[in-house]
Amino acid sequence: MTVRVVTAAEAAELDRRAIASGTPSRTLMQAAGRATAHAIISRYGDDARRGVAVYAGTGNNGGDAWVIAGELARAKLRVRVHETGEPRTPDALAERAAALPLVEPGSPDDTAGVVVDGLLGTGASGAPREGVADAIARIATLHAGARIVSVDVPSGVDATTGATPGAFVRADCTVTYGTLKRGLLLNRDAAGCVLVADIGLGAAAAAWNELPSLVDDTLVRAIVPPITANAHKGTRKRLVIVGGAAGMAGASILAARAAMRSGIGMTKLCVARESLEAVQAGEPAAMAAVWPESADEARALGEWAHAILIGPGLGRTSASFAVLEHVLRCFAGPVVLDADALSLFEGQTRQLATLLDGRAAVITPHEVEFSRLTGMSLDAVEAGRFEVAADLARALSCTVLLKGVPTVIADGTLTNVSAAGSPVLATAGSGDVLGGIVATLLAQTGQARESAAAGAWVHGRAAERAGGGRVRGATLDDVLGELRAVWSEVRPLDGPSAPDARPWLAELPAVGERG
Structure with missing residues (x-):
């Protein structure tokens, strides 16, 4: 499936088109959360068994985080959630209500092996406000040594430019949804490894031919071209x-x-x-x-x-x-x-x-x-x-x-x-x-x-x-x-190609050396 490379505005437009074509927004949110929970369990399962700290913002990115919290709790992992405020969207409120009875009470402590960064999403721009900046600092200090997984884009990183005008999260892995955001490519140091999850945007993205597509x-x-048996120089x-x-x-x-x-x-x-x-x-x-x-x-x-x-x-x-x-x-x-x-x-x-x-x-x-x-x-x-x-x-x-x-x-x-x-x-x-x-x-x-x-x-x-x-x-x-x-x-593959069984639309490894 073609993976499009998009700006924040283009990502929002693709969401709008998918919703207009009949996919409920909450269905997209749930698909995103489940994909991220799968990534955490499959990649960082041993770390997650030490506990998971989920940081949820007030927008739909925070709603994704609540879905993740619920999925991980159902997988019998110890989950605690830190909120920066009351959810502002109906979908996020609904997912908070569904997950809240499943997670442990109290703020995350320093024993968690995995941190979920769901503070800010692709629509955020500029330096994070004080409450979110404090949460970003908390992730960096309280959870030093834990695996950090960002939801769609690391908080504080501009989804279009990759710029970091203020505090930002440096993720070990970013799970992004349906498309690849430009900012993740322009700031690979902050993104870590990048997994592009299929949440049902494929048809809308494939039809938008003007968007750049990822080479794979x-x-x-x-x-x-194949080099055949009778080839010569x-x-x-x-x-x-x-x-x-x-x-x-x-x-x-x-x-x-x-x-x-x-x-x-x-x-x-x-x-x-x-x-x-x-x-x-x-x-x-x-x-x-x-x-x-x-x-x-x-x-x-x-x-x-x-x-x-x-x-x-x-x-x-x-x-x-x-x-x-x-x-x-x-x-x-x-x-x-x-x-x-x-x-x-x-x-x-x-x-x-x-x-x-x-x-x-x-x-x-x-x-x-x-x-x-x-x-x-x-x-x-x-x-x-x-x-x-x-x-x-x-x-x-x-x-x-x-x-x-x-x-x-x-x-x-x-x-x-x-x-x-x-x-x-x-x-x-x-x-x-x-x-x-x-x-x-x-x-x-x-x-x-x-x-x-x-x-x-x-x-x-x-x-x-x-x-x-x-x-x-x-x-x-x-x-x-x-x-x-x-x-x-x-x-070249011999015979007809088998269906692609890879779990991600695209997977980019972390590159470079971290201090």
Whole structure:
């Protein structure tokens, strides 16, 4: 099932549509509470047997918390509830009345092994008011060492922006309902692991095509072509990587290694003459050539390639720009532009649009490169990453893969979001690895947005595997080493696919190291 990535306002609208179509609001609340109780019992059962402390706010988020309290009490767990005030909605009042006889009297104490944060929901904004802020502080101090599970979004975290203007809860796990809120992706440190529960919003969410959708293994499996029994290096396609200025051969080598570990049939590294020996020694499985110095040489290079990746270690000189222009003018096939290839077009989006016109193309900027290319401030790019990626895609008639947390992939019509990843990727060279993966898929499929989305997910998933446990010490070699395992995870299924038995619409692991 498609998982949409939404703002707080969009989440509220989906609730409204579901209710208007005949699903009672209290039914949604009960489904949310039951899903969260299931998560607590299945993931933190041993901790929960020490007792559960439930913190309930006055809105519908507090109503969800009361459902959770009742479900856990029925499971014979010791539950105590701390309220910040009388419930303000009929559904929350009804769930409080149903659960109150089941829970233990008295405020939660410091023996609880699990804390449920149901103080503030997706509609909250700004700094928490005094009573809620006190409860947030109580969670942090009284329950240090307990497992903290947040309801829909950690209290104090803006569901749209991820901002924390005041006190906020740092959760071990957030169970969110029906959709994935943007703020959970923009503040992974506060969210912990994220579970998206199906509470009956699927039809309304699936029908709203303008909303971004989360990339998952199902999408990747659909785009990646199988390597058949009679495959040969030609059918697995040929990729040219243009880059490797003097002193920067390593970037092209990383991209080539990623392409090879992603199934490309043949790779040719096209580098500055000074880098030729370095790439031949660094990646002997790849062919090597020097930068084209004329249109004829660029045309010959393009005739060999099924796709070209331009940018890894290209440099920002007049010579490298001449190479870039030769290749784009003389090769009409699929291209991926990264790093220096984008910086060379600083403030020249119209010229870039002309050179990309009529082909399957992907550009893969990070925020600084995006700012440099468009002239937008870095703050504006970071604050509006979902919207600006789509705007630039329309302006350039290409697919934009805006790297970051999260990665946004847009073609101007549809938008995907990849939440896969780890701080392992916060190092020089990770973009070169991504470029090699995306360019391989583009060479093999010709589909720009799908290749970019699948490549971003595979890249991120390999980083998650490489950085499992402790991030410090993991390198890009570790990421490259995990690619084979990730491709095995998404290999095409034999025969008709079985119904998906996973309990969550999506599951994002906690990433990074906590102090």
